[in-house]
Amino acid sequence: MSELTVQVKGITKKFPGVIANDNIDFALKSGSIHGLLGENGAGKTVLMSILYGLYQPDSGRIFINDTEVEIQSPAVAIELGIGMVHQHFMLVDNLTVTENIILGREPSKAKIFIDTQKAARKIGELSKQYGLPVDPEAKVQHLSVGEQQRVEILKMLYREADILILDEPTSVLSQKEIEALFSALKTFKKQGKSIVFITHKLREALEICDEITVLRRGKVVGNVEADETNESQLTEMMVGSEFGIRNSECRFRILDFGIKQEIVLEVDGLKALDDRGLPALNGVSLEVKSHEILGIAGVQGNGQTELVQTLTGLRKPIAGEIRLNGRDIAGLSAREMIKAKIAHIPDRLSRGLIFDFTLEENAILGVHRNPPFANSPYPPLRKGGFVQNRRAITAYTKRLIKKFGIRTSDSKTIVSGLSGGNQQRMILARELSKKPKIIVAFQPTVGLDVAGIEYVHEQLVKMKNKGCAVLLISMDLDEIIMLSDRIAVMYGGEIVAIKESETTTKAELGSLMLGGYLRPT
Numbered sequence: 001m002s003e004l005t006v007q008v009k010g011i012t013k014k015f016p017g018v019i020a021n022d023n024i025d026f027a028l029k030s031g032s033i034h035g036l037l038g039e040n041g042a043g044k045t046v047l048m049s050i051l052y053g054l055y056q057p058d059s060g061r062i063f064i065n066d067t068e069v070e071i072q073s074p075a076v077a078i079e080l081g082i083g084m085v086h087q088h089f090m091l092v093d094n095l096t097v098t099e100n101i102i103l104g105r106e107p108s109k110a111k112i113f114i115d116t117q118k119a120a121r122k123i124g125e126l127s128k129q130y131g132l133p134v135d136p137e138a139k140v141q142h143l144s145v146g147e148q149q150r151v152e153i154l155k156m157l158y159r160e161a162d163i164l165i166l167d168e169p170t171s172v173l174s175q176k177e178i179e180a181l182f183s184a185l186k187t188f189k190k191q192g193k194s195i196v197f198i199t200h201k202l203r204e205a206l207e208i209c210d211e212i213t214v215l216r217r218g219k220v221v222g223n224v225e226a227d228e229t230n231e232s233q234l235t236e237m238m239v240g241s242e243f244g245i246r247n248s249e250c251r252f253r254i255l256d257f258g259i260k261q262e263i264v265l266e267v268d269g270l271k272a273l274d275d276r277g278l279p280a281l282n283g284v285s286l287e288v289k290s291h292e293i294l295g296i297a298g299v300q301g302n303g304q305t306e307l308v309q310t311l312t313g314l315r316k317p318i319a320g321e322i323r324l325n326g327r328d329i330a331g332l333s334a335r336e337m338i339k340a341k342i343a344h345i346p347d348r349l350s351r352g353l354i355f356d357f358t359l360e361e362n363a364i365l366g367v368h369r370n371p372p373f374a375n376s377p378y379p380p381l382r383k384g385g386f387v388q389n390r391r392a393i394t395a396y397t398k399r400l401i402k403k404f405g406i407r408t409s410d411s412k413t414i415v416s417g418l419s420g421g422n423q424q425r426m427i428l429a430r431e432l433s434k435k436p437k438i439i440v441a442f443q444p445t446v447g448l449d450v451a452g453i454e455y456v457h458e459q460l461v462k463m464k465n466k467g468c469a470v471l472l473i474s475m476d477l478d479e480i481i482m483l484s485d486r487i488a489v490m491y492g493g494e495i496v497a498i499k500e501s502e503t504t505t506k507a508e509l510g511s512l513m514l515g516g517y518l519r520p521t
């Protein structure tokens with residue numbers, strides 16, 4: 001019954017040193033959800049960016065309802081009814097939801113005043129209709145990641161897009177938000193809209209998609225109906241023959257009892273406010289030892305973000321203590337925290353990298369004034385100035401690229417030209433190479449493919465085995481259970497329980513996460 005809406009034929013797109021898309025054929029049916037799978041750097045985002053007019057293909061043709069089109073810009077794409085929500089959101093922080101949505105789409109020139117109220121009403125209606133709750137008057141900077149994504153989706157709907165492209169929408173969402181998103185997607189589908197759904201999570205793809213296309217190294221390796229395939233077939237398509245080697249059971253939590261552990265990080269009665277000035281941390285207390293991964297389990301929005309920010313100098317606590325090897329470091333700036341050897345793997349890529357900088361510049365962020373990257377002692381005439389040692393920086397970056405398997409043609413590539421997963425690897429490379437005493441890792445595997453996730457897990461365990469203390473905050477309970485030696489449950493801005501991972505169960509953690517009812521009074 002369903003007819004073809006979008007057809008892409010023989011699309012090729014090259015970047016210096018890499019063929020991002022290699023003669024790709026792809027067809028999107030109307031009223032269907034089409035999953036796009038593939039490992040980091042496979043070419044998913046590039047292909048969809050071509051459909052959205054962000055890149056021009058080197059060759060190939062695009063048809064919409066059998067008419068050939070040329071999509072020179074996103075404006076043309078929007079005109080054609082194509083909308084895209086990117087891996088990294090493109091909202092303006094200090095504008096409201098409504099302002100963001102109507103940005104570039106203000107009603108005609110004849111009107112002097114933009115009718116924001118009318119727009120806000122329409123946004124409110126769309127938000128209700130599709131079950132995508134968000135306050136049209138709220139400033140974007142006060143929204144959670146999930147809410148920001150809803151704004152991006154509402155923006156497409158406001159522009160009456162019929163073809164919706166979602167680039168890894170679930171990697172930043174909690175389980176509950178994922179369910180809400182899926183139900184919205186089903187409504188879109190019922191209305192005849194077509195959806196491209198990019199994900200790394202096979203289970204999700206199988207659950208929500210009608211059809212799945214798999215890319216590998218820029219080529220289509222397969223196209224299957226979702227109900228005629230399964231996880232293992234998809235995995236095999238994604239990673240090819242290398243799969244057998246990787247799929248070994250993770251046996252990470254090996255504790256060597258001969259090791260003397262000492263307390264590295266001590267947090268005592270820590271309190272902090274959120275962006276709106278409301279209490280977010282209500283007296284957090286915990287300890288992380290050397291040779292230990294302490295996992296923090298919890299439902300998103302229970303203070304995890306604020307805890308990480310407070311520990312890494314991005315937010316000032318209002319009470320409590322943070323001690324690193326006995327030294328009080330509460331309230332230090334982010335730069336001082338780096339100096340104190342706290343590594344930070346942030347929850348969202350956009351916070352960890354400067355996108356218009358090269359890999360080299362990003363590699364030394366935070367340590368760019370230190371030897372060997374800058375000459376020391378500083379030239380006495382320029383107070384506080386420093387001279388960069390380009391050769392050392394290049395050599396260092398090349399080492400990171402190799403060691404962390406970052407797929408790029410050159411150490412001078414601008415970071416925004418890397419695939420999402422490779423950007424994530426860059427952050428890890430930088431942070432783990434600083435010889436930290438403690439690593440604060442917040443959702444470190446978000447947006448990574450199977451191989452990438454395993455790699456990050458291995459790296460964290462390796463750091464732990466070397467004696468590093470690791471604080472792992474993740475919404476993914478399986479990840480927490482697999483890696484942690486002890487598990488703290490965070491609820492309502494407090495640590496409500498700390499469990500040994502050998503003796504606790506998923507059910508116990510789950511109920512603590514939901515209500516924290518075991519909280520001692």
Ligand SMILES: Nc1ncnc2c1ncn2[C@@H]1O[C@H](COP(=O)(O)OP(=O)(O)OP(=O)(O)O)[C@@H](O)[C@H]1O
Pocket residue numbers: 015016018019020038039040041042043044045046047087407408416417418419420421422447
């Ligand atoms: N603007 C650009 N300049 C140079 N190279 C680019 C650019 N955009 C993408 N690439 C390269 O093209 C290849 C495909 O990238 P793409 O972003 O499509 O991957 P992806 O499948 O979306 O991966 P991920 O799952 O990690 O997001 C990668 O090797 C990437 O580094």
Ligand SMILES: [Mg+2]
Pocket residue numbers: 044045046087167419420421
């Ligand atoms: Mg991508």
